[in-house]
Amino acid sequence: MTEHSHSEGRPTAVEPDVISTGKLVVVGFAAMLVFLLASLAAARILQTRRDQLNPGGPPPYPSELGKPKIGMVEQQLFDKQTRARELLRKQRAQLAGYGWIDKEKGVIHIPIDEAIDRLVKGERP
Known part of the structure; x- marks a missing residue:
């Protein structure tokens, strides 16, 4: 086997591990400039296309x-909904109290317990 010797006793010259700061800055600046120009071009293309689609x-x-319910679909998180509790509170208040249903027609509501007692006694509205 033959041995290959390049230097024959002389040390091989090695380049220093030095990066030129100037070149690095220029390449970085050029890359940022290309990115900026490409972004502006993409934004312009997007705006032109948007104008074409929506004249x-x-x-x-x-x-x-913004409504809490659209059609039959609830738009709020279930644990954040208070409408059901509020409706139940109003219904219970109506069942337990007196009030007008239609003032012009003279229709009122009375407490449910009193209405049941009157119905059992045979009274009719």
Whole structure:
């Protein structure tokens, strides 16, 4: 086997591990500039396409937006809903108290216990 010797006793010259700061800054700046220009071009393309698809501007927001219930779909988290408790409280208050149902027609409501007692006694409204 033959041995390959490049230096024959002389040490091989090695380049120092030095990165040119100037070149690094220029490359970094150029990369940022390319990114900025590409971003601006993409934004312009997006805006042009949006204008083509919606010539009269963006569509109006739906009137139901922000309501707690749209159709039969609840829009709030179940643990944040208070409408059911509030409805139950109002219904119980109506069952336990007196009040008007239709003032013009003279229709009132009375407590449910009193209504049951009157019905048992044979009284009719």
